[in-house]
Amino acid sequence: MAKEIGSATAGVEGLTTLLSSKGFTLDCQSGGEAPLELTAREVQKEPTARAGALRDLYFQTLSSVSLEFPYWYTRRWRQLEGEVPVVRRAEALKMAFSHLTPTIYPGERLVGGKTIYYRGSFPMPWLSEGYFMAVQDQLYQAALEKGSAAADQVTKWGSGGGNVTENFGSVVSIAGKFGIPRQEVPALLELARAWVGKSVDDVGHKYEQMIPDYPLKENLMHSVICMFDSGYTLPQGREATNYYFPLQHGLEGVKEIARTHISEVAGEAGGDGLRGMDRLYFYQASILVLEGIQSWIGNYAKEARRLQQESEDLLLQNECGELADSLEWIVCRQPRTFREALQLIFLLHTAVLNEDCISGLSPGRVGQILWPWYEQDREAGRLGEMEALELLELYRVKMTCYDCFAAMGVVGGVLSGNTFNHLCLGGLAKDGGSATNRLEMLILEAGMTCATPQPTLGLLYHERLPEDLLLQAIECNKTGTGYPAWLNDEVARTFLLRQYGPEGMDVEEARAWSVGGCLETSPGSWHELTLGGRRYWIPGGSGQPTSVGVHFLSLPKILECVLFNGRDMRRDVQIFPPQDRPLVTYEELWDTFCSYFEMAVQALCRANNIQHDIWRKQNMPVLHSLLKPDCLETGYHIGNLGYRYNATYNVESCGTANLVNALTALKTCVYQDKSHTLEDVRQAILANFGFQTAEEVGSYSLAAQALRSGGEVWEEIHHDLLAAPKYGNDDPRADTILAQWEQYFSTVARRFQSLYGFPLYPCQISVSTHGPMGAVTLAGPDGRLAGTTFADGSMSAYPGTDRNGPYALFASATCWDHSRSQNSQMNLKIHPSAARGAQGARKLLELTRAYLRQGAFHIQYNIVDSKVLKDAQAHPENYRTLMVRVAGFTQYWVEIGKAIQDEVIARTEYEFI
Amino acid sequence: MENQHSDCRRYVPVDAAKGICRRTGGMVNLEDPPCRDLIQLPKCKYCAGFLSGEQEELGTCTAEADHPWTYPELVATTCSWFLPRESEGKTENPALEQNVGLSPVKESLS
Structure with missing residues (x-):
């Protein structure tokens, strides 16, 4: 029996009511009915008191901007006019790291952070400063309005989570997300001014205007057919990083390697007339940056020592002393213990995030990377499991404190404030055996006892994983955190070999992969680590950033342009050249769609290639380069193709299910049944099928939309389009169109080249773009109404349209070869009662296996009662700790926008599995 | 201030x-x-080398040769040029070697 998803505006007839009267429904529940009462998640665990206190501190913390790093970076950069770019940048980075103020919070056993604040971040005006210049008057005005933070203002901090949504007291809001003390606003603007005309954004913009299709590129951006440029927003990320060299050699040892190479390469081209001479500068830059990192870690050690000396509490003295001892050790040397190794990788991770603007920097397979220390500590009796568990909880809290200050529109519109540090479990070892270990069980346990958005977890699934690990993962899913995501190891390896085989990847190396960011399959490599006289093969990232290149193309909006002869009717602007084709056959419609799609990819690829080229010339990462193979060995940084795998740029899509449903509806109603003409559909779309706009209604989910007075004239065509076959029901009429699209996408993407000369490939995740992209898209032939959010991911069905149960949805989703794409994404919402108890856990595991065994790449679960989400939307003050799975990431409910909240509520809720 | x-x-x-x-x-x-x-915490505004600007929230660091701009609230516990206003004659901030900013307010404020 069907249930309505939402309610319409009072006094106005809602879509669900209208459809119900015609015997047609948009189901939000499938496989039964949910209990009437609010149902809590079955598995709920608590962290240790220490981790709990530090997590509570996070809940009280505002997302804040500190200027220390950009100030010192800019100060040094300006002094070095004429220096070789990579060395100039390294000097600036060294100065910035050396001058960060170390803050140690009460109770911390793992220390470090991006800034002086607990949840701090900072702008990088050398990437982009335009936003601050555009709003400088507004910021100045806010800074002048002095006031004190009254108690009543302080109590409002819980609303919106840690987002500083508006100015208050002494805090100025930047873009409704970050807070900065008003006293520092003039310095922020001074910093921005220093980079006008010099930032990657500005210099890239100068040259991107020279591409022949630049007007199209600009139109694509303004119409939000493409979400954002990648070269100056998030130039790195969606990749796994690599900690091997410092873990093996210590930071001083890595510097020594660079020093040795300098004597070998200085003045030598090494047979490479283009890049050979650059090796000297890269090695020198590496030493400089490592010195900066050492100063930074050393400053934490000094702060710990200071606190030890200041404290009168013996316990605190001991804790600070231990902390200082371990930090002083890892400043130069290989870690001795699990705790020191964990501390070092956390600091390295933080340092990489400070070096460049990055989202989706994954730590990789941490349980396997740190296994040598864990194993030897346990054997020596130096470490108990409870202590290890607490350290892993503390690690989760620290990772959750990361914030990313990207260009405006990216943080909120795309990322939902998330930073996507994806930690992977499972997978295969170098020799092909199962790679999992006891430490990974503890990582899963910490994910339950200390539920936080970061690091999100992913399980690299294959048939040899032990049952206890799988059931532990299912139990973790039942906490409702949305992690671990389930990822098909075999599908990923097939993709990797196809994409990176030409660069030398073999079967063994393909096993070292990890997920970067949400769900981006990222290449890795093996390194032999020696500890205590034993040898271990550990995996780590070895590829360039992914999800760079063509960043999110709105497939439904391109189809809208096809229907209106290349025009964006919302803005009344011609985007694509008019085709002037009558579109009398489905094939003609499809060909026109393909033509526009390719024009869009071409223009965006060219423009982003230029932006990334400026980035690699002026803003190349030094630290991240030296961490990843094979830069340290070859002397080539990332921009000189020093990474082992470089064919990582891609084309990202959004709105797959809506595109497929729209094409299916057109094929059925216009071209086969001929029940409506294409012109009828156009007029109905322009009239929004007689409905109010989503903004007028105040909801972005389809079922909550309300009819305008007189809108009934569009009722029949709307009903027919909605009733047309939909993706997700094992219906070949829709599934063949999905297969056609996937075949085309995976083929056509490879026709375009990145700046490094490698072919692009498809990436099919939506992150949060399905909200803003839906907001600017008219109604669609699938019956979706104007302004409402698209379906999430790429394999998730549009909310309420998958009516035949999860196995029918799986059949639809696997009608194509997932290994032809970097990923696919399936989100499933399940009511907690459907997976309750041991039997429910088994059923959920079998459901997961069934999907992956059909060749799917990924599935993840929201195990939550939709009624809880509705209550949380109405009373956010009661739900500060509630987390949901959005699309490849988990986020606090109160920190995501309403459009995405509406979409998560509207997703089909499975009552039985 | x-x-x-x-x-x-x-x-x-x-x-x-x-x-x-x-x-x-x-x-x-x-x-x-x-x-x-x-x-007192070392900050630019407490440094002998800090010169206030026309705008209250900005200033100049005269301790470094090229006199870069700075801002009074910048924490200087890690700054090698920091010199508390009363301690003339010192050329380096002991911050990098020892604890700094630990002097009580009555001793460091003029």
């Missing part, structure tokens, strides 16, 4: 609005007046 909680060495900055007082363990607002036990 009046002292505030964030000028104290015992203030642990949590975010742009508040921090933890190590003395009491409680949360305090950044801009609120500190208690009598304030221990």
Whole structure:
């Protein structure tokens, strides 16, 4: 029996009511009915008191901007006019790291952070400063309005989570997300001014205007057919990083390697007339940056020592002393213990995030990377499991404190404030055996006892994983955190070999992969680590950033342009050249769609290639380069193709299910049944099928939309389009169109080249773009109404349209070869009662296996009662700790926008599995 | 410029609005007046090399040869040029070697 998803505006007839009267429904529940009462998640665990206190501190913390790093970076950069770019940048980075103020919070056993604040971040005006210049008057005005933070203002901090949504007291809001003390606003603007005309954004913009299709590129951006440029927003990320060299050699040892190479390469081209001479500068830059990192870690050690000396509490003295001892050790040397190794990788991770603007920097397979220390500590009796568990909880809290200050529109519109540090479990070892270990069980346990958005977890699934690990993962899913995501190891390896085989990847190396960011399959490599006289093969990232290149193309909006002869009717602007084709056959419609799609990819690829080229010339990462193979060995940084795998740029899509449903509806109603003409559909779309706009209604989910007075004239065509076959029901009429699209996408993407000369490939995740992209898209032939959010991911069905149960949805989703794409994404919402108890856990595991065994790449679960989400939307003050799975990431409910909240509520809720 | 909680060495900055007082363990607002036990935190505004600008929130660092601009609230515990205003004659901030900013407010404020 069907249930309505939402309610319409009072006094106005809602879509669900209208459809119900015609015997047609948009189901939000499938496989039964949910209990009437609010149902809590079955598995709920608590962290240790220490981790709990530090997590509570996070809940009280505002997302804040500190200027220390950009100030010192800019100060040094300006002094070095004429220096070789990579060395100039390294000097600036060294100065910035050396001058960060170390803050140690009460109770911390793992220390470090991006800034002086607990949840701090900072702008990088050398990437982009335009936003601050555009709003400088507004910021100045806010800074002048002095006031004190009254108690009543302080109590409002819980609303919106840690987002500083508006100015208050002494805090100025930047873009409704970050807070900065008003006293520092003039310095922020001074910093921005220093980079006008010099930032990657500005210099890239100068040259991107020279591409022949630049007007199209600009139109694509303004119409939000493409979400954002990648070269100056998030130039790195969606990749796994690599900690091997410092873990093996210590930071001083890595510097020594660079020093040795300098004597070998200085003045030598090494047979490479283009890049050979650059090796000297890269090695020198590496030493400089490592010195900066050492100063930074050393400053934490000094702060710990200071606190030890200041404290009168013996316990605190001991804790600070231990902390200082371990930090002083890892400043130069290989870690001795699990705790020191964990501390070092956390600091390295933080340092990489400070070096460049990055989202989706994954730590990789941490349980396997740190296994040598864990194993030897346990054997020596130096470490108990409870202590290890607490350290892993503390690690989760620290990772959750990361914030990313990207260009405006990216943080909120795309990322939902998330930073996507994806930690992977499972997978295969170098020799092909199962790679999992006891430490990974503890990582899963910490994910339950200390539920936080970061690091999100992913399980690299294959048939040899032990049952206890799988059931532990299912139990973790039942906490409702949305992690671990389930990822098909075999599908990923097939993709990797196809994409990176030409660069030398073999079967063994393909096993070292990890997920970067949400769900981006990222290449890795093996390194032999020696500890205590034993040898271990550990995996780590070895590829360039992914999800760079063509960043999110709105497939439904391109189809809208096809229907209106290349025009964006919302803005009344011609985007694509008019085709002037009558579109009398489905094939003609499809060909026109393909033509526009390719024009869009071409223009965006060219423009982003230029932006990334400026980035690699002026803003190349030094630290991240030296961490990843094979830069340290070859002397080539990332921009000189020093990474082992470089064919990582891609084309990202959004709105797959809506595109497929729209094409299916057109094929059925216009071209086969001929029940409506294409012109009828156009007029109905322009009239929004007689409905109010989503903004007028105040909801972005389809079922909550309300009819305008007189809108009934569009009722029949709307009903027919909605009733047309939909993706997700094992219906070949829709599934063949999905297969056609996937075949085309995976083929056509490879026709375009990145700046490094490698072919692009498809990436099919939506992150949060399905909200803003839906907001600017008219109604669609699938019956979706104007302004409402698209379906999430790429394999998730549009909310309420998958009516035949999860196995029918799986059949639809696997009608194509997932290994032809970097990923696919399936989100499933399940009511907690459907997976309750041991039997429910088994059923959920079998459901997961069934999907992956059909060749799917990924599935993840929201195990939550939709009624809880509705209550949380109405009373956010009661739900500060509630987390949901959005699309490849988990986020606090109160920190995501309403459009995405509406979409998560509207997703089909499975009552039985 | 009046002292505030964030000028104290015992203030642990949590975010742009508040921090933890190590003395009491409680949360305090950044801009609120500190208690009598304030221990001055090295900041540019307390440095002998700091020259105020026309705009209150900006200034110049005269300690470095090229006189770069700076801002008074910049924490200077890691700055090698920091020199407390009273301690003329020193050329380096002992911050990098020892604890700094631990002098009580009555000794460091003019």
